[in-house]
Amino acid sequence: MSGLDRRSLLTGAAAAGLAVGGDLLGFAKAWAQTAEWKPEPGASLSLLRWKRFVPSEEEAFLKMVDAFTQATGVKITVSNESYDDIQPKASVAANTGQGPDMVWGLFSFPALFPDKCVPLGDVAASLAKKYGPWFPSAEAYGKVKGNWIAIPVSFNGGYPNYRISAMKKAGFDKFPTDTAGFLELCRGLKKNNTPAGFALGHATGDGNTWCHWALWSHGGNLVDANEKIVINSPETAKALEYVKSLYETFVPGTVSWNDSSNNKAFLAGDLYLTNNGISIYAAAKKDNPKLAEDMDHAVWPVGPVGKPTEFQLAYPILAFKYSKAPNACKAFIAFMMEASNYNPWLEAAQGYLCEPLSNYPKNPIWTSDPKNAVFAEAGRRSLAAGGLAPVSERIAAVLADFVVVDMFASHCTGREDVKGAIKNAERAATRIFRNT
Amino acid sequence: MAHTALTQPAPVAVPTRSAWARLRASRGWAGFWFMLPTALILGLFLAYPLLKGIWLSFTNARIGRDGVFIGLENYAWLWDDDVFWLSVFNTCLYTVVASVVKFAVGLYLALLLNKNMPFKAIVRSIVLIPFVVPTVLSAIAFWWIFDSQFSIISWSLRHLGVIDGNIDFLGEPAMARACVIFANIWRGVPFIAITLLAGLQTVSPSLYEAATLDGASNWQIFSRITLPLLTPIIAVVMTFSVLFTFTDFQLIWAMTRGGPVNATHLMATLSYQRGILSGTLGEGAAIATAMVPFLLAAIGISWFGLQRRAWQAGESDR
Numbered sequence: 144m145s146g147l148d149r150r151s152l153l154t155g156a157a158a159a160g161l162a163v164g165g166d167l168l169g170f171a172k173a174w175a176q177t178a179e180w181k182p183e184p185g186a187s188l189s190l191l192r193w194k195r196f197v198p199s200e201e202e203a204f205l206k207m208v209d210a211f212t213q214a215t216g217v218k219i220t221v222s223n224e225s226y227d228d229i230q231p232k233a234s235v236a237a238n239t240g241q242g243p244d245m246v247w248g249l250f251s252f253p254a255l256f257p258d259k260c261v262p263l264g265d266v267a268a269s270l271a272k273k274y275g276p277w278f279p280s281a282e283a284y285g286k287v288k289g290n291w292i293a294i295p296v297s298f299n300g301g302y303p304n305y306r307i308s309a310m311k312k313a314g315f316d317k318f319p320t321d322t323a324g325f326l327e328l329c330r331g332l333k334k335n336n337t338p339a340g341f342a343l344g345h346a347t348g349d350g351n352t353w354c355h356w357a358l359w360s361h362g363g364n365l366v367d368a369n370e371k372i373v374i375n376s377p378e379t380a381k382a383l384e385y386v387k388s389l390y391e392t393f394v395p396g397t398v399s400w401n402d403s404s405n406n407k408a409f410l411a412g413d414l415y416l417t418n419n420g421i422s423i424y425a426a427a428k429k430d431n432p433k434l435a436e437d438m439d440h441a442v443w444p445v446g447p448v449g450k451p452t453e454f455q456l457a458y459p460i461l462a463f464k465y466s467k468a469p470n471a472c473k474a475f476i477a478f479m480m481e482a483s484n485y486n487p488w489l490e491a492a493q494g495y496l497c498e499p500l501s502n503y504p505k506n507p508i509w510t511s512d513p514k515n516a517v518f519a520e521a522g523r524r525s526l527a528a529g530g531l532a533p534v535s536e537r538i539a540a541v542l543a544d545f546v547v548v549d550m551f552a553s554h555c556t557g558r559e560d561v562k563g564a565i566k567n568a569e570r571a572a573t574r575i576f577r578n579t
Numbered sequence: 580m581a582h583t584a585l586t587q588p589a590p591v592a593v594p595t596r597s598a599w600a601r602l603r604a605s606r607g608w609a610g611f612w613f614m615l616p617t618a619l620i621l622g623l624f625l626a627y628p629l630l631k632g633i634w635l636s637f638t639n640a641r642i643g644r645d646g647v648f649i650g651l652e653n654y655a656w657l658w659d660d661d662v663f664w665l666s667v668f669n670t671c672l673y674t675v676v677a678s679v680v681k682f683a684v685g686l687y688l689a690l691l692l693n694k695n696m697p698f699k700a701i702v703r704s705i706v707l708i709p710f711v712v713p714t715v716l717s718a719i720a721f722w723w724i725f726d727s728q729f730s731i732i733s734w735s736l737r738h739l740g741v742i743d744g745n746i747d748f749l750g751e752p753a754m755a756r757a758c759v760i761f762a763n764i765w766r767g768v769p770f771i772a773i774t775l776l777a778g779l780q781t782v783s784p785s786l787y788e789a790a791t792l793d794g795a796s797n798w799q800i801f802s803r804i805t806l807p808l809l810t811p812i813i814a815v816v817m818t819f820s821v822l823f824t825f826t827d828f829q830l831i832w833a834m835t836r837g838g839p840v841n842a843t844h845l846m847a848t849l850s851y852q853r854g855i856l857s858g859t860l861g862e863g864a865a866i867a868t869a870m871v872p873f874l875l876a877a878i879g880i881s882w883f884g885l886q887r888r889a890w891q892a893g894e895s896d897r
Binding site for chain 2: 238256543
């Protein structure tokens, strides 16, 4: 990392001023003059990213890309894939050594192939110096064995979305803050024929996030900090019984749900409580203001462990070692994380994305609408994939194999009793964590 | 000696030719050179991936790094893996049920389309539609049709007063299996129907006329003329049908992703999930390799069983 001198500070201040004034290109040009990473001459990059859920987010992102290209001369081709297709495409690229220079995906996917990723410790340190420290979960997603292999660009808060009127009718003035109250709320909703529903199918985002919350909130863990398999525990059994009680209150069909099912059902008025990002609310505000007015969000209730056990989606970006322009990749990643760029983009995301660093300038998106505020906390409150265990290729495999989701789903559907469900999860974990 | 000299003619002097000249003149070598590109392509694109896959199944390779040889360890884990055996059961069930129904419906349609009927060309085009729609599109359509909340079937039955609540098509294991099999049948019938129709049109009408004059019943005409003459093409079409069904991936992935609780995982989808999504290439390759014996058996049954010449010639089987 180059040292900061008076000249660069002045240029940086000028750049920030330009950005605040809305001159994105002017900011980009000023930023490029003092950038710590100089793109390779003639560099061009390709970026594979997750397909946007909020259209204005993509528009703002592409403006940022365009400004970077004009300021540095580095052309960036952006392609989009759905959540589920990012990981396989990145895996194939990693294995063949050909494909996009940068991939921006979900959860812990860079941990599947840490040796193929450009070390990004210098970018992470530079960002931490400006806006840090990184939230612990962000750091966990960015690092494998102490080395930064990716930059956790943002989190997506997946929180309970509920209909205010239905909650009140069920006898609750406020959203419950503990798991016992949460179950009572779901029972009340079911009784009033305004049911809750949470994905128990192979939904990469929604299924994995809420099921891990349920496990961790009862003190259960798949593996401990030393990667010893500890799923076979009384805490897991309690979590299973709890989730089965919840499942009995759900709208039918949740075991076949994918990541879009709950959005559709909620917006159609068939579902009154589910876990999701802010996209339901954003869509409702646009197309069904009445529904948006009647809905709100809450943090996940705290379970018997007595502390938040949220598991939020993280969006790490990596650069592949086979890229001919690793410096250009670093420059772009650093550029997009500059607060002057990052904040307008975050605002355009309407609360769908939130910061991974603790000292970014406060974004108005979190205060402009009180219903957005919950989502701002995602990065701060979230645990990383694996819970106690470090993020690794094995933890990535646990998520991809839906070990925890299937454990709950098999018990909820009556296919396995508590012991059988735990035994199957333990066996799957042993297979994944075996020493080969 | 004189006798020997008379009975054994003197050797004819053969003009000596270089090895290169002999090679150039040899028809066998010409054939070899013509075949070489094909052999190379087959080796590169068919044999190499298969052998590489088998090799990977004996390693602990992960995405992004080569593995080391671990012998049969991947197979040992699979042997004791309930999800794997469930996927084997699902694959066999899916293949057998879908193939049998596809054949029955396809044959019936072919016989129907072979008759003189109005708007024959249009009807044939309509029959082809499921086959020309991209698999993923048709899978997404079926996913909507069987959606737990928005199924058109549930909606219609509810409005007709037949049911009170939605049918959980893809959330209940047996029902989910039936749904994916139905989707596969819908998609696969045109291939069988059109191929068998092509076969039916090669049967000489004079055979049917002669049989009719002899007083043969419809069933006798079908069983004694149509079926024997159609057998070779049935062998080919069913071999392909079984292969396509056994290795199906897109329909399942788009509709259920192997759910609910792995109840619709086929070996192909499980191999993808473990090998690519989980990054355990070795294990994914082992599942894929485990499909080979099943595939060979399926090919064997449909190919050798139906290709026996005695049967084709209308004789009894030996």
